[in-house]
Amino acid sequence: MRLAHPTDEDADQGAADLFRVLGRQVKALRERAGLTQRELGRRLGYSEETIASIEQGRRVPQPELLAAMDELLDAGGVLTAAADAVERAKKTRILHPAWFRGYARLEAEAVELHSYCNHVIPGLLQTEDYARALFGMRTPLLDEQTIEMRVTARLARQELLTRWPAPIVTYVVEESVLHRPIGGRDVRQRQLEQLxxxxxxxxxxxxxxxxxxxxxxxxxxxxxxxxxxxxxxxxHVEVQHVNRLIIEHEEVRMLAARYGSIRAQALTPGDSLSLIEKLLGDT
Structure with missing residues (x-):
């Protein structure tokens, strides 16, 4: 008799269930302490939106945040104990579609990441609402549960930008992308603030x-x-949901040279931030 192995869908569902259960625990402990989401966020140094997303199972909390919550809410180690399970889910990136998991594993180990984006804000720089709006307009349509899993996975990847030691990260984004109001005016404004x-x-x-x-x-x-x-x-190249990981040395070398030219033609980092500030002032 052959033992059955869990499918990717089973793994996705298991991770989603883990984050939802953890979120309900956080909510119950917060309410027991008599705190609102805003009050808890302020005491921990996080936004109300972040606390709400964690409680709804949409955002993956970092181990240090779970530890801080555990202490503040007098959880007796319950939240801290969940950190290992959360980290395992994040490291395997099981919330990503199967075709993306190979790239996600490489990205998680990156010491350098450089990207040119001409259509949307790069995934690692997206706000939760911006990411949700993008997944929500996919064609064919994604169901709500899949959208939430994809948003959770995208937000989890963003720890790459704040971990230590920090990787070297550069982006070149087309100006037209900054003008496009994906998700509406308020979502665009918060996205510019995040940039x-x-x-x-x-x-x-x-x-x-x-x-x-x-x-x-x-x-x-x-x-x-x-x-x-x-x-x-x-x-890595992705277009129209077709993705390709390029390992041939000559092709990679040519793309690296092209990226150098793109950076030289773009605004400097300082002038780029000044432009984003101006766009924020115009909203």
């Missing part, structure tokens, strides 16, 4: 490619260059 915040990190350089450039090395489309720890640089 400002992340662009000021010492480990992140964010550049904007002005629309009025007459010469542009990136007309072939978006791509990402990735260097996992202890490995050679690779490239």
């Amino acid at each position: 400002l915040s992340l662009g000021r990190l010492r480990s992140v350089e964010l550049q904007v490619m002005p629309t009025d450039r007459s010469e542009h090395a990136g007309m072939g489309g978006p791509f990402t260059l990735l260097t996992p720890k202890g490995q050679l640089q690779v490239a």
Whole structure:
């Protein structure tokens, strides 16, 4: 008799259930302490939106946040004990679609990440609402549960930007992307605010490619260059839900050279942040 093994769908569902149960525990402990989501967030140094997302199982809490919650809410180690299970789910990236998991594993080990984006804000820089709006407009349509799992997975990937030691991260984003109101005016405003915040990190350089450039090395489309720890640089290309991981040295070298030209043609990081500030002032 052959033993049955869990499918990807089973793993996805198990992770989603874990985050929902953990969220309900946080909510119950918060309410027992007589705190609102805003009050809990303020005491921990997080936004009300972050606490709400954790309680609804949409956001994966970091181990240090679980430990802080455990102490503040007098949970007796219940939340801290869940940290290992949460980390296992994040490391395997089981909430990602199967075709993306190979890239996600490499990204999690990255010491360098460089990306040119011409259509939407890069996933690692997206707010929760922006990501949800993007998944919500996919064609064919995704069901609500899948949307929430994908949002959770995307937010979990963002710890790459704040971990230590920090990887070297650069982005070049088209100016037109900053004007596109994905999710509506308020979502765009919060997204621009997040870009400002992340662009000021010492480990992140964010550049904007002005629309009025007459010469542009990136007309072939978006791509990402990735260097996992202890490995050679690779490239990743995704378009129309077709993705390709490029490991051939010559192809990667050519994309790296092209990215250098793109960065040279874009605004400097300082001027890029000034442009984003101006756009925020105009909203």
